[in-house]
Amino acid sequence: MNERPGKAQIGELSPDAYRGLVDRLPVTMRPALNQQLSQWSLLFPFEQNRVASFMKGIETFSPSGLGAVTAPLWALEKKMGVKNWNFSEANDTIENASQLARSEYYSEWRREVQKVFDTVNAAAQSPAPTPAERTRLILLILPRNLPVSPQSVWRQWDPRGHEIKISGDSERLCELALQGQPDLATLAAQQGGVESSDLWLIDAEAKLRSMISNVSPIAASSLGYAALKQFRDRFLAELNQAPKDIQATDEIIAKLRLESWDGWGLWPEEIANQPRLRKFVIDLFLSGNGALIFSNAFVEWAVAEALRRARPRTIVARFGMRSKPKPFTSIAIFENQQRVSSLPDVDDPENSAVDAVILARYAWLAASRYPEQQQTLCICVSEHCDSAYAILPAGKSLDWSPQHPIASEELYRWLMAQILS
Amino acid sequence: MDPSRRNLLKAASILLVEHLANSRKFAFAGEPASASGRDERKVIIVACGGIRRAETFLDTGLENIPHLYHDLLPRSVFYPLIRNAGVTSHYNTISSILTGNWQRLDDWGKTPPANPTFFEYLRKRMGLSQDAAWVISSNKALTSRIGASSIRDFGPRYGANVIFPKQLLINAVIQAASQGHPEHSADRAAMRQELEAILQHADNYEGLGWSVSGNESFLDLRMQSSMQQAIEELVRTNAPVTGDEFTLLVSEEVMRRFAPSLLAITFSDVEVAHFGSYSMHLAGIRTMDRLVYELWNLVQELPDYRGRTTLFVLPEFGRDFDGSNTNGFFNHRSNNDSTNLTWLMCLGEAARSADVIERPIQHIDLCPTIAGMFGIEDLDLPGKRLPGLST
Numbered sequence: 001m002n003e004r005p006g007k008a009q010i011g012e013l014s015p016d017a018y019r020g021l022v023d024r025l026p027v028t029m030r031p032a033l034n035q036q037l038s039q040w041s042l043l044f045p046f047e048q049n050r051v052a053s054f055m056k057g058i059e060t061f062s063p064s065g066l067g068a069v070t071a072p073l074w075a076l077e078k079k080m081g082v083k084n085w086n087f088s089e090a091n092d093t094i095e096n097a098s099q100l101a102r103s104e105y106y107s108e109w110r111r112e113v114q115k116v117f118d119t120v121n122a123a124a125q126s127p128a129p130t131p132a133e134r135t136r137l138i139l140l141i142l143p144r145n146l147p148v149s150p151q152s153v154w155r156q157w158d159p160r161g162h163e164i165k166i167s168g169d170s171e172r173l174c175e176l177a178l179q180g181q182p183d184l185a186t187l188a189a190q191q192g193g194v195e196s197s198d199l200w201l202i203d204a205e206a207k208l209r210s211m212i213s214n215v216s217p218i219a220a221s222s223l224g225y226a227a228l229k230q231f232r233d234r235f236l237a238e239l240n241q242a243p244k245d246i247q248a249t250d251e252i253i254a255k256l257r258l259e260s261w262d263g264w265g266l267w268p269e270e271i272a273n274q275p276r277l278r279k280f281v282i283d284l285f286l287s288g289n290g291a292l293i294f295s296n297a298f299v300e301w302a303v304a305e306a307l308r309r310a311r312p313r314t315i316v317a318r319f320g321m322r323s324k325p326k327p328f329t330s331i332a333i334f335e336n337q338q339r340v341s342s343l344p345d346v347d348d349p350e351n352s353a354v355d356a357v358i359l360a361r362y363a364w365l366a367a368s369r370y371p372e373q374q375q376t377l378c379i380c381v382s383e384h385c386d387s388a389y390a391i392l393p394a395g396k397s398l399d400w401s402p403q404h405p406i407a408s409e410e411l412y413r414w415l416m417a418q419i420l421s
Numbered sequence: 422m423d424p425s426r427r428n429l430l431k432a433a434s435i436l437l438v439e440h441l442a443n444s445r446k447f448a449f450a451g452e453p454a455s456a457s458g459r460d461e462r463k464v465i466i467v468a469c470g471g472i473r474r475a476e477t478f479l480d481t482g483l484e485n486i487p488h489l490y491h492d493l494l495p496r497s498v499f500y501p502l503i504r505n506a507g508v509t510s511h512y513n514t515i516s517s518i519l520t521g522n523w524q525r526l527d528d529w530g531k532t533p534p535a536n537p538t539f540f541e542y543l544r545k546r547m548g549l550s551q552d553a554a555w556v557i558s559s560n561k562a563l564t565s566r567i568g569a570s571s572i573r574d575f576g577p578r579y580g581a582n583v584i585f586p587k588q589l590l591i592n593a594v595i596q597a598a599s600q601g602h603p604e605h606s607a608d609r610a611a612m613r614q615e616l617e618a619i620l621q622h623a624d625n626y627e628g629l630g631w632s633v634s635g636n637e638s639f640l641d642l643r644m645q646s647s648m649q650q651a652i653e654e655l656v657r658t659n660a661p662v663t664g665d666e667f668t669l670l671v672s673e674e675v676m677r678r679f680a681p682s683l684l685a686i687t688f689s690d691v692e693v694a695h696f697g698s699y700s701m702h703l704a705g706i707r708t709m710d711r712l713v714y715e716l717w718n719l720v721q722e723l724p725d726y727r728g729r730t731t732l733f734v735l736p737e738f739g740r741d742f743d744g745s746n747t748n749g750f751f752n753h754r755s756n757n758d759s760t761n762l763t764w765l766m767c768l769g770e771a772a773r774s775a776d777v778i779e780r781p782i783q784h785i786d787l788c789p790t791i792a793g794m795f796g797i798e799d800l801d802l803p804g805k806r807l808p809g810l811s812t
Contacts (some may be wrong), residue, residue, distance in 0.1 A: 101508060101754070102508045102510075102513065102525040102527075102528070103525070104523075104525060106508075106756075107756050110756070156743075245529060246528070246529055246531075289695075289696075289697055289748055289751050289752075290695065290696035290698070291697075293696045293697070294697050294698055296697065296698075297696060297697025297698070300697065301697070304748065322698070351698070351704075352700075354699055354700035354703070355697070355698050355699050355700050358699045358743075359697065359699070361743070362743065362744075365744035368744070369744070369746060
């Protein structure tokens with residue numbers, strides 16, 4: 001669903017009322033929607049609005065009208081033999097995904113599903129003009145201990161951007177953004193933000209959380225790979241019990257989703273009282289992509305998922321160092337390396353830098369899939385190189401020549417001005 | 422690679438093959454052999470996981486494949502465009518290559534291929550013994566069912582031996598940790614105990630997921646002194662061990678001892694990409710590049726293989742493009758050229774005239790091509806024989 005729901009057009013959100021609407025849809029569209037409805041209170045506002053907008057779209061169709069829109073997908077499901085599958089309508093499962101992906105009609109199915117979503121979402125659109133968006137920010141930090149190559153660090157970035165030389169200590173920029181006057185939380189509050197899902201701090205280590213002021217006007221959604229260590233270790237141990245079997249893995253994943261993790265006392269303080277964020281972490285770890293294994297993969301995937309699910313106004317993400325693989329443990333990379341080897345961890349700065357450079361770019365690419373990217377300012381800072389790469393919102397330009405170095409303080413002031421403009 | 426690490430892996434691979442050979446003396450004691458049970462022609466397929474063209478045979482990737490590009494390409498028939506039009510998962514792709522039909526099976530290998538593999542076609546038609554057909558795989562997404570189809574007239578009695586050397590290492594690491602002695606993973610000498618224990622106690626190799634006929638399972642004591650020597654050398658170093666390294670060493674030992682006519686090797690170090698480490702993914706590509714070159718050199722050395730072997734090397738598929746909604750290089754799910762389109766290199770007897778064939782081909786073309794090399798022309802397969810080869 002690529003639409004942009006406006007909060008104003010959505011009335012009272014009522015998941016129970018939506019369940020009947022979901023049943024009017026083709027079978028393969030139901031699991032994702034039913035899963036969201038069953039976890040309604042744990043959805044971010046953006047997700048709730050998106051579902052509500054879609055449901056509003058369905059309601060605009062008469063039964064025969066919706067039948068006409070969905071008829072090709074119903075017909076395709078018949079050809080695919082969906083009714084003979086072990087297909088869960090309640091949840092997205094690996095088994096569901098596997099059955100769909102190995103169908104010879106898979107590509108056609110994806111196209112048809114997208115068509116239905118597009119048609120329904122178009123029907124839901126309000127004719128009222130959308131108010132002008134304020135500038136959003138993605139600030140990505142490659143810390144000083146990652147020796148990225150100054151020659152190639154920005155080579156593959158979006159050519160619309162500009163390389164910026166930073167004079168002096170580039171580490172100051174992140175500090176100023178989180179501790180300056182004003183800081184990002186204050187700015188978010190000034191712009192009317194009261195929702196913690198509007199401001200995300202995502203960290204490979206434990207720096208960002210310590211930088212943000214305790215008296216910030218809005219609570220941030222703060223996730224730190226290092227802070228989650230105890231929880232991660234326990235979660236990985238549970239997950240690795242899954243046998244090599246799709247059905248059994250689905251059962252274990254379902255069990256992990258429902259597990260009462262709160263009782264274990266393993267959540268870091270900043271998450272402990274935020275059920276929605278705790279659920280986000282569990283979903284993140286269950287969706288793979290290395291989030292349980294490598295800190296930089298955690299940062300990238302958390303950014304991508306936060307963008308997809310919460311569409312925040314501001315994200316600050318800081319990459320970090322990983323350890324070198326140890327003898328023998330590199331062949332069992334999915335295991336807890338500290339558990340399977342007693343050798344001490346040894347930093348791997350060069351390869352951590354290689355990972356962080358591409359994953360920082362992926363964070364921007366994830367953002368660029370959504371319409372909000374038009375209003376997004378993305379700055380990636382390499383502290384090691386004392387340089388940054390800035391991609392500006394449509395119609396904006398730098399106030400200075402990028403050939404000339406700029407101090408962190410000036411860059412911070414410019415950045416704040418962009419957000420306020 | 423440092424010599425002591427190599428020695429450990431080599432000793433372990435010899436141990437492993439010795440172990441298999443001993444058990445197979447019993448397994449094949451009553452098997453009726455064909456006239457020779459062998460064929461002089463040899464075909465080796467190396468499938469090396471999901472690798473994008475961008476990290477290999479495009480300008481951006483040539484530095485990762487010095488051996489493939491500089492040493493092997495000039496003597497190969499090279500196909501820069503091979504399309505995986507099937508399901509881009511490991512089990513489905515490997516079984517599609519082996520059967521010449523696009524397979525749409527359980528991704529985790531719960532069911533055997535739905536069409537006969539070329540192992541079965543060739544073993545049945547030519548009376549080849551089971552020693553003549555092997556799958557040696559690093560990839561834990563495969564299962565032993567990959568070696569033979571579910572077709573009644575073919576099936577396991579004509580299938581291949583299937584072994585997963587990397588799984589032996591993984592099991593040893595996990596066993597050490599689960600038994601509360603993670604120091605074994607740090608102490609290379611101690612890993613020997615873990616490896617030996619698994620080989621000795623895995624009934625019919627079940628714990629490793631292997632499919633090799635025979636139930637005998639004992640360690641050849643003659644190998645212990647050479648293992649001990651190799652381990653003593655290894656403990657002086659601290660280098661990581663890769664699964665593909667071990668897979669190749671076991672493959673080499675199988676080639677020396679059994680000289681199979683049909684050998685499929687699958688590498689999977691590159692699949693660390695699923696966990697999001699691009700640097701380790703690139704390291705996996707470089708390892709694959711070096712191992713393929715070593716394999717090619719071994720083919721030139723061994724009398725059973727020299728001058729009669731065709732070697733195919735190909736990625737199973739690419740990986741998703743940067744910016745895809747499937748998280749780019751992490752996965753191989755998107756329906757896009759970055760994922761579906763890759764390359765194939767053919768070396769050796771069938772590639773007597775080096776060439777680059779730009780006409781697009783498909784993974785399912787390999788099966789009829791290999792069958793044709795053995796004189797079997799009448800198979801009803803959807804793929805076409807590869808152009809440009811001397812068969």
